[in-house]
Amino acid sequence: MRAWLPTHRAGKSTIGNYKAAYKYFAPVHDQKMDDIYVDDLQECIDDCPKGKRTKENMKALCGLVYKYAVPRQYVAKDLILSQYLVINEKAAESRRTGLTxxxxxxxxxxxxxxxxxxxxxxxxxxxxxxxxxxxxxxxxxxxxxxxxxxxxxxxxxxxxxxxxxxxxxxxxxxxxxxxxxxxxxxxxxxxxxxxxxxxxxxxxxxxxxxxxxxxxxxxxxxxxxxxxxxxxxxxxxxxxxxxxxxxxxxxxxxxxxxxx
Known part of the structure; x- marks a missing residue:
């Protein structure tokens, strides 16, 4: 985020939305992008106490950051995890599972x-x-x-x-x-x-x-x-x-x- 943000051109309001969305990814702030898995990001979205708009901003932010990271080899090209994130609660619920x-x-x-x-x-x-x-x-x-x-x-x-x-x-x-x-x-x-x-x-x-x-x-x-x-x-x-x-x-x- 810190490396990507200065490179992104957008209005003050949009940047503010992304900054607000970023704070809800706090559980993965200290992780290397290559170590983050889709479940980590999905849980951050699910745990966000804000509404659908904020969660959509979170997913959009992920897409932009991964788009920045791939050509710089911070992550492999097949690890654009934003595409797998789910906003719809019923769809997200079906993804959650554990061991019996x-x-x-x-x-x-x-x-x-x-x-x-x-x-x-x-x-x-x-x-x-x-x-x-x-x-x-x-x-x-x-x-x-x-x-x-x-x-x-x-x-x-x-x-x-x-x-x-x-x-x-x-x-x-x-x-x-x-x-x-x-x-x-x-x-x-x-x-x-x-x-x-x-x-x-x-x-x-x-x-x-x-x-x-x-x-x-x-x-x-x-x-x-x-x-x-x-x-x-x-x-x-x-x-x-x-x-x-x-x-x-x-x-x-x-x-x-x-x-x-």
Whole structure:
């Protein structure tokens, strides 16, 4: 946005609309464009509390920024994600999916035999966005109280406290056992996992390993973001106040809980 804006010629009012739309992409402001997936952008649009006009401006802004980025090789030419964004709520609703309880159990069963299956399983019980999840460091984990503090830089999402479920406690314990710093869910070299690499090289094989074909995976949009939807589904089925569930997910409105 910062690189594109000075190159765009438009009236003051139009530029103001784009600037206003941009702030609702706060969860992805710190990500490289090549790491952003369509689900990340779609969630930003869905979570925008403004009306249809603002959401249309958000989609238009995405199109312009990607049009600027492709010839400069900031992203691959087949990654113009704006074309996949949905404004119509009913159409957007049909895109949202997560793992079923049976699939979640099959995921648990392949931990230890399929690389990084434990990461995917933990994502389903923590509810962070994929980029937030991979950003978690040792300092974000409270050993005594057993919770993570993390999240995107939005008022509802930043520095939110997410308790570690007993379902994943042993996997988290194993990952932090000998660590005094660094990323918790790191790559094999101990560094931050590249989201695109994790999604394409590891998450896709994980989904296939639990019995979901490539065709079904693509039809259901089973990307790492689906783990966040799985978490939201688990929250909806759990007892507790909606405001507490929304706080865990990093949203502020009941409408977003229903969207998930």
């Amino acid at each position: 309880m049976e699939e979640l159990e099959r995921l648990r069963q392949i931990i230890g035999t399929v690389p990084y299956a434990d990461y995917a399983y933990c994502m389903c019980y923590l509810g962070f966005r994929p980029s937030e999840f991979l950003d978690l460091q040792f300092e974000h984990y409270n050993r005594a109280e057993r919770y993570f503090t993390g999240g995107a830089k939005t008022e509802a999402g930043k520095d939110r406290i997410v308790p570690v479920s007993p379902k994943i406690q042993k996997y988290v314990d194993a990952l932090i056992k000998d660590k005094i710093g660094g990323y918790v869910f790191c790559d094999q070299n101990g560094g931050r996992f590249n989201l695109r690499r994790f999604r394409e090289d590891y998450f896709a094989p994980i989904i296939e390993a639990i019995g979901i074909s490539r065709e079904e995976r693509e039809a259901r949009l089973l990307t790492p973001h689906c783990c966040r939807h799985t978490f939201a589904n688990l929250m909806k089925n759990a007892s507790g106040a909606d405001k507490d569930k929304l706080a865990l997910i990093g949203h502020t409105t009941d409408e977003m809980l229903r969207h998930y």
